[in-house]
Amino acid sequence: MATAETELLIRTRRDLHRHPELGFQEHRTAGIVAERLRAAGYEVTTGIAETGVVGTLRGGAGDGPTLLLRADMDALPIVEECGHDFVSTHAGVMHACGHDAHVAIGLAVAERLAASRDRWAGTVKYVFQPAEEGGGGGRRMVDEGVLEGVDAALGLHVWTGLPSGVVGVVPGPLMASAADFEITVRGRGGHGAIPDETVDAVLAASQVVVALQSVVSRGVSPLQSAVVSVGAFQAGEAFNVIADTARLRGTARAFTPELCDELPRRIERVVAGVCEAMGASYDFHYDQNTPPTLNDPRAAEAVRAAAEEVVGRDRVRTDPDVRTMAAEDFGEFLLRVPGCYFFVGARNEARGQVHPHHSPRFDVCEDALPVAVDVLERAALRVLRDGL
Numbered sequence: 001m002a003t004a005e006t007e008l009l010i011r012t013r014r015d016l017h018r019h020p021e022l023g024f025q026e027h028r029t030a031g032i033v034a035e036r037l038r039a040a041g042y043e044v045t046t047g048i049a050e051t052g053v054v055g056t057l058r059g060g061a062g063d064g065p066t067l068l069l070r071a072d073m074d075a076l077p078i079v080e081e082c083g084h085d086f087v088s089t090h091a092g093v094m095h096a097c098g099h100d101a102h103v104a105i106g107l108a109v110a111e112r113l114a115a116s117r118d119r120w121a122g123t124v125k126y127v128f129q130p131a132e133e134g135g136g137g138g139r140r141m142v143d144e145g146v147l148e149g150v151d152a153a154l155g156l157h158v159w160t161g162l163p164s165g166v167v168g169v170v171p172g173p174l175m176a177s178a179a180d181f182e183i184t185v186r187g188r189g190g191h192g193a194i195p196d197e198t199v200d201a202v203l204a205a206s207q208v209v210v211a212l213q214s215v216v217s218r219g220v221s222p223l224q225s226a227v228v229s230v231g232a233f234q235a236g237e238a239f240n241v242i243a244d245t246a247r248l249r250g251t252a253r254a255f256t257p258e259l260c261d262e263l264p265r266r267i268e269r270v271v272a273g274v275c276e277a278m279g280a281s282y283d284f285h286y287d288q289n290t291p292p293t294l295n296d297p298r299a300a301e302a303v304r305a306a307a308e309e310v311v312g313r314d315r316v317r318t319d320p321d322v323r324t325m326a327a328e329d330f331g332e333f334l335l336r337v338p339g340c341y342f343f344v345g346a347r348n349e350a351r352g353q354v355h356p357h358h359s360p361r362f363d364v365c366e367d368a369l370p371v372a373v374d375v376l377e378r379a380a381l382r383v384l385r386d387g388l
Helices: 004-019 027-040 099-115 139-144 201-217 257-278 297-311 368-386
Strands: 043-048 053-057 066-072 123-129 150-162 172-176 178-186 225-237 245-254 281-288 293-295 324-327 339-347
Touching: 004 027, 004 099, 004 368, 027 043, 027 053, 027 066, 027 099, 027 123, 043 099, 053 099, 053 139, 066 368, 099 123, 099 368, 123 139, 123 257, 139 324, 150 297, 150 368, 172 339, 178 201, 178 257, 201 225, 201 245, 201 257, 225 257, 245 257, 257 281, 257 368, 293 297, 339 368
Parallel strands: 066 123, 066 150, 150 339, 172 324
Antiparallel strands: 043 053, 053 123, 172 293, 178 245, 178 281, 225 245
16 A cells, blocks of 8 residues: 555544544544545445445446445443544544444445555445444335445454454354343242342342343353343332332344344243243233344455455465454345455554454554455455456
8 A cells, every 4th residue: 555545544544533423423524534435436325324335336347246345433431541643523422443443444445445446346235324322224225225236245343353464254143132131020029037028139130130041051052152131121120129120131142144134033932931930920022133143155255355465365264263253234234235354453462452442542553444445345346357
């Protein structure tokens, strides 16, 4: 990558980092994206899913596949604690997941493809998506038609789980689905000194938490992956009063659509059984937020080959440990068209860029950004040339 191109890439990322915007509020970011895409020659549509931007560009070498490329734009409601000189200027909002880098990478790739459009066939549809962080932006864009005519899709995530510049790509599941659930256990409250006249909601809910551990350990094949975690337990206000209600909140995740569909039934069966045994009742609410991110083997192979050209075979990871039970709504696109989502490592121990995504100290090694541009551009050109 030329020096001027790298400087623009880094400058863009840092500018976006200084001005983070929450989901469906990415007005400044969307304006920058639309302006850059128009200047590069894209046909630009704005206002998709409120703040989403789509740039369409037809290659000059004839007919070919339509390839969707995607970058997410939103930040998180987190107070930044990084020490660099381009910290967030928006109080309580931070790019704590790398979407600032994704937009900068996306614009660089879009401009490269525009510069070489006479040498490739087909159509590129570059999607800059709002509200990936739990806002359902991917599904909104799908519902508003961004996949019409699309043959394949590619996307990437800078990833502090891998060393800077290492590329991780696997066929099949890369990231898990994500669901959240809420269970309200209802008993009969009373004085702590007279427990026999109560139905202890805290005790019943505690048994539910323990019993839920069997959903995965005894209900899911050891050859599959799933997670059921209770993250919040709220009950009672007084030390000497047995609570009449207890509320549990948690997350459930899986690598396959079939298991996604099955998990809520299994969870509720456990809750119902425990509550019946203890004389309690319950309310159960379950939201399936994002599907798993499932890579097409042919698309994953195109990314792997492109990555090896850029960083060498020894810096491309294709083993199962690349996968994560974290979630990402690019899976909404991959449920409907073949494609691949991959990781570009952004961890740098020497610089202290080691913190996990969504940490107030999260930062990426910017040396990874030119690698991401090179790999995504080459992978895109492979798909445009060969199809899937």
